[in-house]
Each structure stands twice: as C-alpha cells, then as structure tokens.
Amino acid sequence: MSPKGGAAFEAAKRKRPWYYSRPRLLATCLLFVGLWTWLNIGGNEILIPESSFEYLKDESLRDILNTTLGFQKIFVLNLPFRTDRRDAMSLSAAISNIKLEFVDGVTGASINQKAYPPPEENIKHLAGIRGKDDVDWDIRVRQNLQRFAFASRVLSSSHDLFATSPNLKSHVEYQSNTETEDTAFQIIDTKNLPKTLPSLPLSSTRSTFSQQYNKGEGPYGDPTKWDILWLGHCGAGMPRDPQAHPTSLKHHTPVSPSNLILTNLNDDTVPVGRHIKAHPFQGGPDALATAFPPHTRIYHRSTGGELCTVGYAVSQRGARRLLHQFGIKGWNGIFDSEMGRWCAGEDPDMGPSYAKPDPVKKKKQKERVCVTSQPPIFAHHHPMQGESDIGGLGGGYARKYETKYLRYSVRMNLERLVQGKGERELEDQWPDEEE
Numbered sequence: 001m002s003p004k005g006g007a008a009f010e011a012a013k014r015k016r017p018w019y020y021s022r023p024r025l026l027a028t029c030l031l032f033v034g035l036w037t038w039l040n041i042g043g044n045e046i047l048i049p050e051s052s053f054e055y056l057k058d059e060s061l062r063d064i065l066n067t068t069l070g071f072q073k074i075f076v077l078n079l080p081f082r083t084d085r086r087d088a089m090s091l092s093a094a095i096s097n098i099k100l101e102f103v104d105g106v107t108g109a110s111i112n113q114k115a116y117p118p119p120e121e122n123i124k125h126l127a128g129i130r131g132k133d134d135v136d137w138d139i140r141v142r143q144n145l146q147r148f149a150f151a152s153r154v155l156s157s158s159h160d161l162f163a164t165s166p167n168l169k170s171h172v173e174y175q176s177n178t179e180t181e182d183t184a185f186q187i188i189d190t191k192n193l194p195k196t197l198p199s200l201p202l203s204s205t206r207s208t209f210s211q212q213y214n215k216g217e218g219p220y221g222d223p224t225k226w227d228i229l230w231l232g233h234c235g236a237g238m239p240r241d242p243q244a245h246p247t248s249l250k251h252h253t254p255v256s257p258s259n260l261i262l263t264n265l266n267d268d269t270v271p272v273g274r275h276i277k278a279h280p281f282q283g284g285p286d287a288l289a290t291a292f293p294p295h296t297r298i299y300h301r302s303t304g305g306e307l308c309t310v311g312y313a314v315s316q317r318g319a320r321r322l323l324h325q326f327g328i329k330g331w332n333g334i335f336d337s338e339m340g341r342w343c344a345g346e347d348p349d350m351g352p353s354y355a356k357p358d359p360v361k362k363k364k365q366k367e368r369v370c371v372t373s374q375p376p377i378f379a380h381h382h383p384m385q386g387e388s389d390i391g392g393l394g395g396g397y398a399r400k401y402e403t404k405y406l407r408y409s410v411r412m413n414l415e416r417l418v419q420g421k422g423e424r425e426l427e428d429q430w431p432d433e434e435e
C-alpha cells in the first residue's frame, strides 16, 4: 500500500468510527455463521455421494485412504509354495496402493498333533487348512469401505439408535425375507428364519455417525464394541434377533442392532440380482437379490450365519475371544463355518463326549458383534488356469476364471491396470445388460 493510500484509509477510518459499521460487521458474521452451518449441516445432506467412484468428504473417514485401509495392519495368509498367488496378490495390492504383510500358512502335516485344539477329530479337519491369498476387491474398495465404516459405527454402537433419534423408527421398512430352509445357511438353525427384514437407509442414520465417532477409535467405530468386521465372504444369512421367539416371527419382530439392516440404494458397485451368487454351482441368487431392489448394498450383523473367511478385520477384543474359543476351548468343523456360528452366537458342537451348551445361558451371555456387508467387499478370485486348493461349496472344484460379486475387480483387470488404463476404461465383470 502506498503511503498516500494509507493516509486516505486513515482519514476514512477517522471519519467513521468502527462502531458505525456494526451492522455490516454483524452481517458479515452472520454470513460466516450461515456458511459454516451450511457446510457442516446442509453439506451433510449429500454425505453419501451418488457416484460409487466418489469418496466421502468426512474427516473421520480419511484414514481409510491410507495404505492399510484404515486398519493397523493387513495380513495375508499364504502357503509358502504358492509363490504364484503371492505375486498376484502383491501386484494387485501395489496397484491399489495397499500394504500387505504375508504370513506363512501351514499345512496340516506340519502341525504337531498335540497342538490341535479339542476335540480329537480336528486332526482330520485341520489337515485341509488353506491359504487365503486369492482375495480380490473392486477398484472402488476405499469408497466401499468408507460407506461400510459409517454402517459399522451404527451397527456396533452400544447406544440405542432409536433412543437417540426416535423419529427414525417411522423410517423402518419391512422387506419380506426370501430365504428358505433350503437356501439359508445350514450352519445354524434354519427353522427360525425371520419372515420380515427391518431396514433403514444408511443415509437416514447420518445424524448418529458423528455421535458414534470418537477420535482415536479409528474410522470403523469403537473397536472395544465390535469383534469382527467380516468384509470378505461367500455368502451371509439375513440377520436375526436371537432373542425372538419363533412364534412371534410371523409378525414384525422388534428391531434391534442384531437384526437391523442398513441399506445403500443405487450402489453401482453391486451387480444386478442374477449375478449375485457366491459360486458357479449355486442354483438361485443370494436372498439379497430377491429381497431388495437391484443395486442395493446392505450392512448388518452376522447373526444369520456366514461362510468363507475371505477377508476379515479383528479387534483386540475379538482376537482375544476367538483365541479363547478356538485355541483353548476347542472347535469342531471347518474354521469358516465355526466362525459363522460363533458370530451368530452359537458355540461349537464338540461331539458326543462333550456337554451340550446350555441354550438359556447361551442367549444371555454371548453377545458377539460381527458386522458384514452384502455383497462382500472382498471376494474369492478364481484364477485363470488354476484349480483352487479348496473344494467348491457345491461339490466340485472351482474352474471358472472370475471373481463373484465384484464388478470392477482388480484381479480381472490387472492387464488393463498395468497398462495404465483409467478407472472408467476397465471391464465391468457383471454388467446390467444381458450379454
């Protein structure tokens, strides 16, 4: 500023003392207050963007953009002799800017028989232990996880959602459950299937996101309140209220965190119904396809059974509980279905020489908080020529080159991705139109 201009300014200032401009000052302040309110409250109206490629602009979700997806570490179980799989995983991870730590898996033959958890039959079962190094994800994995994180905060919270926001109750919708005794997961009782599925749009719970968030807890909600985030699976049962009496299931069951479903409608990462299958041998699509409109992603607790430990996050609380149950008390079966039963509140059936769990005691004590999404965010990739080491669920071995559930699969697009093709030039594995 020139000295001359400065003088003029001084003069102007002297002529009109500061308090004369109070109305203008007030107006300016109001403008800023208004802008702040609009940005912080009005802005939240579009908290979940329509485009599945778009990130959420919420400070509490920023850590999901880091190289460990907002978790402390990501481990991959790899059988040391399957270097082919390790290479494919490393490359996919590098492309997605994800940092992995490989852990050597063991085959049954290398475990000392004395080290097996009870009961004795485990020696037979564990021999089939497998690598989980054939995991795949959509190129929008961080976008998916950001939306999941909001859901996980609500679903794992110890606060009653409807007590904090009573008007939410009127937004609950009841979809008919399309699971049947045949299609539901047989790992738990299929006779008490819920008739209706209470659901709420994820976006309607947004006022509780911030209440559910404390800095330092990480983006997925308080890890002292959840055990497992089951992000990669090959099918999850619709959630249930374990307290509900079977005869009351004809009517609307009371909504609780155990059976509430949060929905994200028009999510383009979700294929249309006919593609929503866990494996090529599956007859009809998953119940998700018939119970909800096309392109709906749902989030809920794993209280209806779940299969395949393709990818999951464990909190310290969860790790302690799993170690206690499966390392010390014992288990009997295949690990993923045992974890599915555990999340649904069931204890392992240890066979005839062990006491049956007391059903009354069981319902009171064992609240386990496992949160999942359908379709899964991580899925099993069936590689080009490889026969999987894992028997397919329907009997045979998986032979098709594909990844179920994922549209812009990283593994299916590796070639294009290394050639530097942009996000929108990739192949959609499960397009809406008929081929």
Ligand SMILES: *[C@@H]1O[C@H](CO)[C@@H](O)[C@H](O)[C@H]1NC(C)=O
Residues within 6 Å of the ligand: 063, 064, 066, 067, 068, 069, 070, 071, 072, 218, 219
């Ligand atoms: C990513 O974020 C999580 C959650 O805040 C944090 O624990 C982790 O250390 C971060 N990882 C990296 C590599 O920054």
